Amino acid sequence: MRWGIFSDVHANGPALDAVLGDIDRVGVDRLLCLGDLVGYGPHPDEVVRRVRALGCPVVVGNHDLAAIGRLDTSDFNPFARAAVDWTAERLSDDSRRYLEALPMTWAGGPVSAVHGTLDHPDDFLYLQTLDHARELLLDQERFLVVFGHTHVPITFALSGDQVGVSCERRVDLSDADRALVNVGSVGQPRDEDARASWVLYDERHRSIEIRRVPYDYEPVVTAILAAGLPSVLGERLRFGV
Ligand code: ZN
Numbered sequence: 001m002r003w004g005i006f007s008d009v010h011a012n013g014p015a016l017d018a019v020l021g022d023i024d025r026v027g028v029d030r031l032l033c034l035g036d037l038v039g040y041g042p043h044p045d046e047v048v049r050r051v052r053a054l055g056c057p058v059v060v061g062n063h064d065l066a067a068i069g070r071l072d073t074s075d076f077n078p079f080a081r082a083a084v085d086w087t088a089e090r091l092s093d094d095s096r097r098y099l100e101a102l103p104m105t106w107a108g109g110p111v112s113a114v115h116g117t118l119d120h121p122d123d124f125l126y127l128q129t130l131d132h133a134r135e136l137l138l139d140q141e142r143f144l145v146v147f148g149h150t151h152v153p154i155t156f157a158l159s160g161d162q163v164g165v166s167c168e169r170r171v172d173l174s175d176a177d178r179a180l181v182n183v184g185s186v187g188q189p190r191d192e193d194a195r196a197s198w199v200l201y202d203e204r205h206r207s208i209e210i211r212r213v214p215y216d217y218e219p220v221v222t223a224i225l226a227a228g229l230p231s232v233l234g235e236r237l238r239f240g241v
Contacts, residue, residue: 040080068096153182
């Protein structure tokens with residue numbers, strides 16, 4: 001089984017197109033989406049409709065909940081909050097209902113999926129320390145947990161009592177007991193690489209490939225400005241920050 005896993009599309013239609021095109025070329029058996037379909041970008045309803053049409057499992061992200069009024073945004077930065085308000089006015093009733101029905105977590109075969117972390121899915125924690133990664137790896141029931149939220153692709157692997165961390169594009173997990181993989185962001189990467197990110201997980205070979213896909217972000221920058229969204233939300237797409 002080959003899994004195509006993507007996250008944090010953030011209402012960026014061209015980036016989603018590019019990733020789905022790459023997934024088609026590479027060929028996968030299953031698709032998984034890890035939330036934050038909307039927020040920041042100029043194409044919220046279009047992105048929800050497109051992801052919904054894929055018919056794949058999708059877990060909910062904090063920006064999805066914020067956009068439908070189900071999450072307190074007082075700890076969002078002012079740019080993110082402006083985008084939440086803008087997005088809320090542009091979602092169709094169908095799209096709202098779809099986002100509202102998304103689960104916090106999903107599990108199937110060797111894989112569990114969550115937007116933030118499995119220990120507190122609805123707190124949307126950022127995984128930032130090796131100690132936290134170790135706790136999560138020791139607690140997880142399935143071989144692989146995939147997540148998003150930080151917009152930075154990274155792999156943690158547990159072998160015996162050793163936790164390894166890797167930012168490599170290809171990671172061999174054949175010796176690992178369990179792994180925890182952040183698949184990066186489709187629509188707003190933050191690792192100084194502007195290309196859209198997704199992950200190919202090859203279950204048989206137990207390998208991870210972080211794929212980066214170039215797309216034309218200038219029309220998205222223009223659309224963000226035209227929408228009256230904060231200009232920084234467009235400019236950052238050029239730098240992947
Ligand atoms: Zn996000």
